[in-house]
Amino acid sequence: MKNTRPFREDRIISFVNESGEAKPLLAFVGEKMSGKSRNDLKTWLRYGHIMADGVVTTAFDAPVEPGGEVKVNVTRPFVVLRHPRLQLVYEDSDVIVVNKGYGLLSVGTQSHRKEETAYDIIRDYIKTQHPTNKLYVVHRLDRDTSGLMMFAKTEEAQEALRHNWNNMVLDRLYVALLEGYVKNDEGFVKSRLTENSQFVVYSTKEEDEGKLALTRYKVLKRANGLSLVEFSLDTGRKNQIRVHASEMGHPIMGDRKYGAKESRLHRLCLHARTLRFAHPITRKDMRFELPVPAKFLAAVRGADHTKDKHLSDTK
DSSP states (O other): OOOOOOOOOOOOOEEEEOEEEEHHHHHHHHHHHHHHHHHHHHHHHHTTEETTTTTOOOOTOEEEEEEEEEEESSOOOOOOOTTTTTEEEEOOSSSEEEETTTBBBSOOOOGTTSSSSSHHHHHHHHHHHTTTTTEEEEOOOTTOEEEEEEEEEEHHHHHHHHHTTHHHHEEEEEEEEEEEOOSSSSSOOOEEEEOOSSOOEEEEEOOTTEEEEEEEEEEEEEEETEEEEEEEESSSOHHHHHHHHTTTTTTTTTTTGOOOOOOOSSOOOOEEEEEEEEETTTEEEEEEEEOOHHHHHHHOOOSSSSSOSSOOOOO
């Protein structure tokens, strides 16, 4: 039988740290809600009523940085996104940033209409917050690429990002394992990319064909017949990094579509590590970074052919 009970609106109170210094979360909320006892606040914290910078936390000493926002749901615990293939990184009323697992489609396609996607998971999640909530696509990650991606929660935010994408998205950094040792420590690949009838993207020398694509790279480490490479995108074309890595003579490990010979990790070894953008509504500088996947680091442990830098071991 269909549930006809009216949806109960949450009462959510927001606070911004307008001081010039970081403050422990519980102490900060206590300052703002002086009428509440410390025990009440600790109970709210324990049971997920408090969100700091878009993420529910139970850590009483989590730092609230200057400009950081804290929300308290007086009505009930915040709904928490829990899924084995997707994790919430940040959320506010306009945007949501997630860590997408490899093998998960970003959005549905004609040939995979019944397959679960990142869009489906997040849409269902935000509808538990309120049944009229909507989700808007602003960009995509390839199915087999893992890492950071963003969706808009309002049409206004979507339009702002879509119409000003190159100006508002300030940094997109990826890390990948490439077959062989890349010769130069850093450089760039520039070409015009087009696609054939088999959906394979490739570079064309015809000036009136394809779209301009520019990919910059920096080698982080060379070991065990592999190169761990950081890529940054000046443009965002379909399969751009995968094509340019292949055309460098060093396809991404696991990328058989673009010439990889092996797949030690049984996946496409490409991870969207960093996403920095101007918030579409507030214009605040937003930056998110994930660690290099532990399996990527393990694959290049051993005799080094490049001095280790920019790396930190992860779980």
